[in-house]
Amino acid sequence: MHSKLLVPFLATLSFVAASPLNIFCQRAPVVGPTCSKEDSSQLSCHNTAPVSNLCCFNSPGGQILLTQFWNARPDIGPKESWTIHGLWPDNCDGGWEEFCDPARYSTDVTAVLNKFGKTETLNYMKTYWRSNNNNDDGLWQHEWNKHGTCMSTYKPTCYTNYQKDQAVADYMDKTVELFKGLDTYQILAAAGILPSDTTTYTLEALQAAVKRTSHGQEAVFNCNKNTKALTEVWYHFNVYGSAQSGKYVPAPVVGSPSNCPKTGIWYYPKNGGGGGSPTTTKTTTTAGPTSTPTGTPGEPFSGRGYLNVDKGGCLISAGTWYTKGTCATYTATPSGSGFTLKSSKGACGIVADEFKCGTGVTSTVFTTSGGKLANVNSTNYYGAGDANDGSQVPVFTTSGSGRTTLTITWQAL
Structure with a gap:
């Protein structure tokens, strides 16, 4: 799906000199392939002719996205910082490849970073690259396995005297480096956009805040479709040279646009923090108008809440167990000696021994035992x-x- 169609990009290059990211990174040791000036002369997705050396030219994933999370309710990461999601190589037409090389999948990123002496990067990741299920290494593995293995310049053949998993360490290192150059919390704060339980924002204001920075381009802001709350931002780049040590040029959005509404966007505060704050500032907040905390995991199932899984993650709207995305909001309604559950898909029930939610599903009356979801007196479920x-x-x-x-507990909202 790699498009060879060229598009004008002089406007994109006009602000290159102003961006701190638009220089060849002078890190020691130099990582990845050694690319000559000629090898690095064409900008990914804007090549004037087919490129044969894909160790110094990102293809087909030449539209590289730095993606960040804002996780509030429940809180994940420092109170005054967004956190890393990943670094994604989208194709130039907005499509993408994924899980490209099982032979290079990682099962222990922490061990890899320690092996290559990347302890500073690892320590930073423990604060700013956080999972929503207390399995940070699992998230790091997922990002490399799904996205990193699809980046052409990270192939072992692009390295001289390649050591096993060297590319994994370089991918993590580069993602952290780019994240440090794009502090979304401070970008928005500089425009007067701060987390709030009482104030909503417009998509236009969010985009204007990003465009006033050295990035200079719009970003993709994503929101929870039910609450209209900010959850994620994607910054787009094209690259001269390799993804490891090349020149990153901010690029216009290609592919999926922002899914946030034009108005009424909530940017909820992290009331309790989730791993330490980069500053000592304390913020006093009030309860939000649409998602007021009324309980904690383990309390009786009632009202609105999440169904958390003890092995990490939660149940999403169809009733399946998931660890890499946003938890679904369920509604628990008293019924007889127990309660029924409903998600945005519909009523939830046990269908042929499977927990399902959706149109046509007949509600099951569940009970609770020891704070856990029970069905016919058993709190054990099986993924x-x-x-x-x-x-x-x-x-x-x-x-x-x-x-x-598995066992499943309730986190009231």
Whole structure:
């Protein structure tokens, strides 16, 4: 899906000199392939002719996205900082490849970073690259396995005397470096856009704040479709040279646009923090108008809340177990001696031993035992796999070969 169609980009280059990212990175040791000036002369997605040396030219994933999370309610990461999601190589037409080379998948990023002496990067990641299920290394593995293995300049053949997993360390290092150059919290704060329980913002104001920075281009802002709350931002780049040590040039958005509404966007504060704050500033906040905390995990199932899984992650709207995205909001309604559950997909019930939510599903009356979701007096559920590998895993009430035993608790909103 790599497009060879060229588009005008002189306007993009007009602000290159102003950007701190638009220089060849002078890190020691130099990582990745050694690219000559000629090898690095064409900007990804804007080449004037086919390029054969894909160790010094990102293809087909030449539209590289630095993606960041804002996780509030529940809080993840420092109170006054967004956190890293990943570094993604989208194709020039907005499509993408994923999970490109199972032979290079990582199962322990922490060990890799320690092996290559990247302890400073690792320590930074422990604060600013956080998972929503307390499995940070699992998130790092997922990002490399899904996205990093699809970046042409990270192939082992692009290195001289390649050491196993060297590219994994370089990918993490580069992602952290780019993140440090794009402090979304401060970018928005400089425009008077601060987390609030009482004030909403417009998409135009968010975009204007980003465009006033050295990035100079619009970003993709994503929101929770139910609450209209900010959850993520994607910054687009094209690159001269390799992804490891090349020149990153801010680029216009290609592919999926912002899904936030034009007005009424909530930017909720992290009331409790989630891993330490980069400053000592204390913020006093008030309860939000649409998602007021009324309980904590383990309390009785009532009102609106998340269904958290003890192995990490939560149940999403169809009733499947997932660890890499936003938890679904469920509504628990009293019924007889228990309660029923409903998600945005519809009523939830046990269908042929499987927990499902959707149109046509008949509600099951659930109970609670010891703060855990119970069905016919049992609090054990069973995942048909392990969602920590990035899958959406069906959940059953019966055990079986290869199934993971789970318990499910309630986090009231």
